[in-house]
Amino acid sequence: MKAMERYVYLGIILLLAAGCLYLGWGRGPADNSAALAEQPWQVVDQPAQPAPSADRPVVRLDPGDLRDLQNLGLTDPVNQIVTDLAARQDLLPIQGVLGGTMSFHPSDRWVVAKNWVLADFDDGHILGWGIFKYTVANGKITWTRLDWTQP
Numbered sequence: 001m002k003a004m005e006r007y008v009y010l011g012i013i014l015l016l017a018a019g020c021l022y023l024g025w026g027r028g029p030a031d032n033s034a035a036l037a038e039q040p041w042q043v044v045d046q047p048a049q050p051a052p053s054a055d056r057p058v059v060r061l062d063p064g065d066l067r068d069l070q071n072l073g074l075t076d077p078v079n080q081i082v083t084d085l086a087a088r089q090d091l092l093p094i095q096g097v098l099g100g101t102m103s104f105h106p107s108d109r110w111v112v113a114k115n116w117v118l119a120d121f122d123d124g125h126i127l128g129w130g131i132f133k134y135t136v137a138n139g140k141i142t143w144t145r146l147d148w149t150q151p
Contacts, residue, residue, distance in 0.1 A: 060113040073139025082106045084141045085117055085132060093130065093148045096123030116146070127151055 059078055061069075069077035085091070086104040096102040100123030111118040117132045130148035134141050 058111045060111060065114045069136055072136040074136060074141075078112055081112055081117065081134060081141060082110065085119060085134070085143065088143055091130070091132060091143055091145045092121055092128075093145065094126070094128060094150075097125050098123075100124040100126075102128075 061078065066077055069081075074080045083106075086106055089103065092102045092104075094102060102121055102123040104119055104121045106119075110120065115133060115135070117134065119130055119132060121128050121130065128148055128150050131146045133144045133146050136142075
């Protein structure tokens, strides 16, 4: 009877191992990257956006948002929003140190979305991040600093 029990246990172990291999539990991290790319939460049918560069912020405005901003008086909404915020030293929450001047630097780390901008600022020594809300009326942009932090 002991030999028969061993064969039963061996059969169960082999079935479990086969199930694990079938389900992919034995795969390494490199093998799982393809599976992760096929997950159901993947966004589809998004318009392709150019890769960010050092002088171009990430833009999360759909064509309707851009049209709304143009109807409110902005001829080139993204550039006008970025340029206007970059000029607003009064929105910076901290002063520069060691002779540095705190300022905004539009970059690929900026995110421009409907009614707000996530932007970084620094003085060459210290870095900060801020969330800024904007409203547009008659081509004029009004800003409010919502929150900020330092990494």
